[in-house]
Amino acid sequence: MQISSRFTLAVHIFACIDVFKDDYKVTSDFLAASTNVNPVIIRKILGQLKAAGLVEVARGSGGASIPRPLNEISFLDIYNAVECIENGELFHFHENPNTDCPVGKNIHGILDDKLMRVQKAMEDQLSSITLEDIRKDTKELIDLK
Amino acid sequence: MQISSRFTLAVHIFACIDVFKDDYKVTSDFLAASTNVNPVIIRKILGQLKAAGLVEVARGSGGASIPRPLNEISFLDIYNAVECIENGELFHFHENPNTDCPVGKNIHGILDDKLMRVQKAMEDQLSSITLEDIRKDTKELIDLK
DNA sequence: TTTGTTGTAATCATTTTTATTACAACTAGA
């Protein structure tokens, strides 16, 4: 199954905060309007990003901001903040393989290192992309039009 | 969310077919017993693998077999056969970002190439692992005990 | 004190996964 839209939503949120930080108070309603997603969903994601120290959210007065340099926030940081993958494992195993079967008994052990390599390759790529890349590309596209 | 256990199940199925091919008729019930998964699920996965040309299943008399050399079947082949990811895209986007917002209008375009790189890295790793690797490791573990 | 906002609980609809029952179609062997 696909990786939850929470991840792409989170990147969208960051892009909005950065683009509009000087001209608007970027509230959950503001972000909901740009993403076309319910404001409560936005607030949940902001809560996860806040817990990971990736955004600051002003209680009461409202508005989100980014407390760190954009090049210090990677896609992997965001992914980890919002994904909540069980055990941090990308691949799901069937629960109770038959331990009386030599294959059933060993399948997890046989696959673990290989699947970990796959997951690592993906996470390495995620960590190579930062919000600074997004900022540049966004600016370019906005200036263009 | 995690990648469906259909993938790890499929690898388990291949390992069983190979290990037991000389001593048993490897039916969906046999595989269900080793994986501890319902035989209908096994038959569905076998159907997907068959459609991809990765296994042969004997209608009527029963039993599955692998028609190709193990080193010619990669994890990516299996992943593609059973995953059925929508559009083949690993990452899910929120549906209707606001096109009146410069960020909403461009977010998909901005992210596409970057997310494709991530997906590609993962798929490249998947394609580097074959059933021959599984056969070796399985044999080793079984002989050991 | 008013106004706008956040954080969060509760509920619901939808989708996806997995399990399960049932049975027609099929094949090999008796």
Add this chain to the structure above:
DNA sequence: TCTAGTTGTAATAAAAATGATTACAACAAA
């Protein structure tokens, strides 16, 4: 040819995850 075992598939259900929505207390600034 009949029987027994198996596959393919439909139908249904249960469980889990996602996302939407309503509601409201807590909060902070003007």
